[in-house]
Amino acid sequence: DVKVTQSSRYLVKRTGEKVFLECVQDMDHENMFWYRQDPGLGLRLIYFSYDVKMKEKGDIPEGYSVSREKKERFSLILESASTNQTSMYLCASSRTGVRQETQYFGPGTRLLVL
Amino acid sequence: AQSVAQPEDQVNVAEGNPLTVKCTYSVSGNPYLFWYVQYPNRGLQFLLKYITGDNLVKGSYGFEAEFNKSQTSFHLKKPSALVSDSALYFCAVRDSNYQLIWGAGTKLIIKP
Numbered sequence: 001d002v003k004v005t006q007s008s009r010y011l012v013k014r015t016g017e018k019v020f021l022e023c024v025q026d027m028d029h030e031n032m033f034w035y036r037q038d039p040g041l042g043l044r045l046i047y048f049s050y051d052v053k054m055k056e057k058g059d060i061p062e063g064y065s066v067s068r069e070k071k072e073r074f075s076l077i078l079e080s081a082s083t084n085q086t087s088m089y090l091c092a093s094s095r096t097g098v099r100q101e102t103q104y105f106g107p108g109t110r111l112l113v114l
Numbered sequence: 115a116q117s118v119a120q121p122e123d124q125v126n127v128a129e130g131n132p133l134t135v136k137c138t139y140s141v142s143g144n145p146y147l148f149w150y151v152q153y154p155n156r157g158l159q160f161l162l163k164y165i166t167g168d169n170l171v172k173g174s175y176g177f178e179a180e181f182n183k184s185q186t187s188f189h190l191k192k193p194s195a196l197v198s199d200s201a202l203y204f205c206a207v208r209d210s211n212y213q214l215i216w217g218a219g220t221k222l223i224i225k226p
Binding site: 004009040041042043044045048058090092101102103104105106107108110 | 123146148150155156157158159160163204206208212213214216217218219
């Protein structure tokens, strides 16, 4: 079974703090994704990576950055947290190739910025 | 524009009755369609997908989905609902950039 883990289930941070969210997958997947989930908006893609040290902006990258130094690990960074970044953050991974678009998700990190 | 619509915010079904969660899509080319489920305070779990072939796709937990090209729909179904099916359900379609476009989600409530 694919396992995707996220470093924290719940986080409380203050406005202006730098926040790190870590994601690790154990299935040697090439692709990794960061989404945020907000009620009524579904999932919105923040960043994704298709290889080590590669990153691509998703639909809502503003205020976020990412790092992928190792294949299994994909980090999301909030450089200066703001209250509008309070959300559920979901990490996912998938394998590259035709018919391999199935994404596997971690349990999520619920972030509250005060 | 490429998009996914889940027209119902919430669906209420009595236990034992059949259930349907609706999804329609708009995408260029052949659609790759997915259903995921999210239980409370959990990540998303893959249920099933349609890529090609038979229009009726069977997935996990007794769920199935019917692909209808003429109606651009991919509705999720189950013949007999369980209380444990209560969750948030998401439909998604792969876009021309090979990324997933997600619906807003439908909350399914199964009443005993």
